[in-house]
Amino acid sequence: AEDLDEAFDKIETIGIEHAEPYEGGPDHIPVQWEYLGVTEVFPIYEELEDGAEIMFTSRNPRKLKNLRGAVREKGGFQQ
Numbered sequence: 001a002e003d004l005d006e007a008f009d010k011i012e013t014i015g016i017e018h019a020e021p022y023e024g025g026p027d028h029i030p031v032q033w034e035y036l037g038v039t040e041v042f043p044i045y046e047e048l049e050d051g052a053e054i055m056f057t058s059r060n061p062r063k064l065k066n067l068r069g070a071v072r073e074k075g076g077f078q079q
Helices: 004-017 064-070
Strands: 022-024 029-031
């Protein structure tokens, strides 16, 4: 993306597209991802290629209500 707002739009598109229900695993268990929104956007200054690690953060599990509170609107990110 050329800027953080364009990155936000791309993230939303991907998140919404991947929120479709499906059947997972060999037992075909119903799975439904829920797209809540964007919590963080970071610039990437190097060329992307297969196997490149962009960022990794280890976090403790969060409650859904706390995660919803971390969602930000487009334009709410700074470089």
